[in-house]
Amino acid sequence: MNLRAIAAIYRFEMARTRRTLLQSIVAPVISTSLYFVVFGSAIGSRITEVDGVSYGAFIVPGLIMLNLLTQSVSNASFGIYFPKFTGTIYEILSAPVSYLEIVLSYAGAAATKSIMLGIIILATAALFVPLRIEHPLWMLLFMFLTAATFSLLGFIIGIWADNFEKLQLVPLLIVTPLTFLGGSFYSIHMLPPLWQKVTLFNPVVYLVSGFRWSFYGLADVSVGLSLGMIVLFLAICLATIAWIFRTGYRLRT
Amino acid sequence: MQTSSPLAAEAAAPGVAVRVRGLGKTYAGGFTALQDVDLDIRKGELFALLGPNGAGKTTLISIVCGIVNPSRGTVTADGHDVTREYRAAREKIGLVPQELTTDAFETVWNTVSFSRGLFGKAKNPAYIEKLLRDLSLWDKKDSKIMMLSGGMKRRVMIAKALSHEPEILFLDEPTAGVDVELRRDMWEVVRGLRERGVTIILTTHYIEEAEQMADRVGVINKGRIMLVEDTAELMRKLGEKRLILQLSEPLQRVPETLASHRLTLAADGRELVYTYDAQGERTGITGLLRELSAAGITFRDLSTKQSSLEEIFVNLVRSSQ
Numbered sequence: 001m002n003l004r005a006i007a008a009i010y011r012f013e014m015a016r017t018r019r020t021l022l023q024s025i026v027a028p029v030i031s032t033s034l035y036f037v038v039f040g041s042a043i044g045s046r047i048t049e050v051d052g053v054s055y056g057a058f059i060v061p062g063l064i065m066l067n068l069l070t071q072s073v074s075n076a077s078f079g080i081y082f083p084k085f086t087g088t089i090y091e092i093l094s095a096p097v098s099y100l101e102i103v104l105s106y107a108g109a110a111a112t113k114s115i116m117l118g119i120i121i122l123a124t125a126a127l128f129v130p131l132r133i134e135h136p137l138w139m140l141l142f143m144f145l146t147a148a149t150f151s152l153l154g155f156i157i158g159i160w161a162d163n164f165e166k167l168q169l170v171p172l173l174i175v176t177p178l179t180f181l182g183g184s185f186y187s188i189h190m191l192p193p194l195w196q197k198v199t200l201f202n203p204v205v206y207l208v209s210g211f212r213w214s215f216y217g218l219a220d221v222s223v224g225l226s227l228g229m230i231v232l233f234l235a236i237c238l239a240t241i242a243w244i245f246r247t248g249y250r251l252r253t
Numbered sequence: 254m255q256t257s258s259p260l261a262a263e264a265a266a267p268g269v270a271v272r273v274r275g276l277g278k279t280y281a282g283g284f285t286a287l288q289d290v291d292l293d294i295r296k297g298e299l300f301a302l303l304g305p306n307g308a309g310k311t312t313l314i315s316i317v318c319g320i321v322n323p324s325r326g327t328v329t330a331d332g333h334d335v336t337r338e339y340r341a342a343r344e345k346i347g348l349v350p351q352e353l354t355t356d357a358f359e360t361v362w363n364t365v366s367f368s369r370g371l372f373g374k375a376k377n378p379a380y381i382e383k384l385l386r387d388l389s390l391w392d393k394k395d396s397k398i399m400m401l402s403g404g405m406k407r408r409v410m411i412a413k414a415l416s417h418e419p420e421i422l423f424l425d426e427p428t429a430g431v432d433v434e435l436r437r438d439m440w441e442v443v444r445g446l447r448e449r450g451v452t453i454i455l456t457t458h459y460i461e462e463a464e465q466m467a468d469r470v471g472v473i474n475k476g477r478i479m480l481v482e483d484t485a486e487l488m489r490k491l492g493e494k495r496l497i498l499q500l501s502e503p504l505q506r507v508p509e510t511l512a513s514h515r516l517t518l519a520a521d522g523r524e525l526v527y528t529y530d531a532q533g534e535r536t537g538i539t540g541l542l543r544e545l546s547a548a549g550i551t552f553r554d555l556s557t558k559q560s561s562l563e564e565i566f567v568n569l570v571r572s573s574q
Contacts, residue, residue: 002373004370004373004375005370007370008370012359015359086354086355086357087352087354091368093320094318094319094320094346094348095372096339097371098340248322252322253322
């Protein structure tokens with residue numbers, strides 16, 4: 001394995017984060033703080049508790065998940081799309097680097113950035129609401145698996161996109177709405193019975209539910225099912241990437 | 254290392270840096286960029302690949318470097334198949350692409366170090382420093398690439414290609430759009446690399462550069478290799494010579510009595526140009542001068558000129574149209 005190449009791409013991508021600190025870290029933290037202000041004071045005054053957890057604390061896992069998903073996708077998609085856009089991808093393609101190494105370095109850097117952001121948001125949330133984490137190792141596992149899976153999804157989007165509009169299409173029109181409708185700010189048990197069933201088709205429900213369980217022991221669906229769904233998404237993304245590299249789709253003509 | 258098959262034995266032939274056999278490329282849209290290309294590049298030589306725009310030069314280079322998948326045929330670099338043994342093959346190869354594609358926000362030092370890491374080489378600041386100094390980039394090592402001029406960016410791309418100390422270097426139009434000073438500097442670097450035994454494959458539209466620098470020349474057109482020849486031998490075989498006579502009195506047309514000679518008028522009838530095969534047993538010059546005298550045509554001066562590689566190239570390409 002070409003470990004030096006993995007390290008080179010990983011460092012390069014992490015350096016990009018340092019150069020764009022305002023956009024990468026500060027902006028998501030500020031927007032999350034605004035969620036606390038708006039949801040905490042406006043809705044929190046009407047919904048004081050959900051299953052014994054204060055509303056402000058209840059939404060923390062959902063907010064972290066929202067950022068984890070959107071940032072993993074946008075970091076990874078931009079990371080691989082930008083060299084395609086500028087043409088510097090030639091260097092990656094002509095280097096003695098395997099497909100696995102390319103994915104590990106780009107998706108690894110994107111996942112690292114979103115996990116860092118998730119932890120920063122967690123620390124920010126602790127300033128606003130009293131937090132407890134009942135299963136910290138499970139929390140980290142959910143965080144890691146979600147970041148890795150959605151970074152792989154972002155990588156696929158970055159390969160697929162041939163313009164900046166397409167790059168934004170999936171995060172804005174699919175990932176963000178699914179996250180908002182996936183129980184980030186409510187328990188699905190608060191929905192009418194029909195919508196409780198419909199919402200189970202939203203994959204983000206399983207991610208948020210499992211992640212929230214690691215905090216408060218509360219889950220909309222079983223933890224095993226949540227874990228199984230994440231692993232399934234991971235497998236689908238890995239299979240898609242394997243196909244991309246086998247065929248050279250939008251990389252090698 | 255033992256080779257187990259005739260193909261492997263052929264691929265690992267000593268003295269061959271790059272071997273291309275039966276190479277073809279048809280893009281998804283149906284356009285065939287390369288057809289049945291066979292080519293050997295010898296170790297340590299400077300090989301100039303010449304061809305008009307769209308001839309297939311960049312596709313050929315891209316396949317060797319791993320950027321484009323071949324449709325048919327095989328390519329080996331230093332005996333390693335570029336598809337099956339891509340790591341071993343690509344480690345040997347450096348590429349300076351035609352387009353100026355750089356990481357605008359990175360510094361010169363970081364981007365060159367990044368390239369070295371990408372090829373699996375351990376850090377070597379001393380080597381990178383020497384490389385940047387050789388390319389007159391040392392003063393710019395901490396500058397962001399977007400702050401550099403086009404010529405400087407071209408130097409950065411050369412530095413990136415050389416960062417992992419390749420044995421085979423592809424230079425795809427390296428002097429396109431660069432100033433005279435950079436071209437001179439760059440050829441100095443290329444000479445130095447050749448002296449160190451690096452194999453260099455060059456495409457250029459500045460054919461006089463190829464004529465001066467290349468050991469061998471290959472001409473490609475419409476995806477096919479038309480010829481591969483030692484530069485000197487090509488000049489000898491295909492080069493024509495011209496005898497230019499500066500006339501005392503201008504002529505309106507070449508006299509009928511001289512029609513059997515390959516004569517043309519130039520410079521508004523003040524020059525009579527005779528084209529002949531310098532390698533032929535008889536050049537025909539003596540007879541021509543006798544007939545000129547008989548026709549009463551006198552001249553003030555005369556000179557001869559060997560056709561350039563550019564003229565040979567243009568003739569070859571025209572003849573294949």
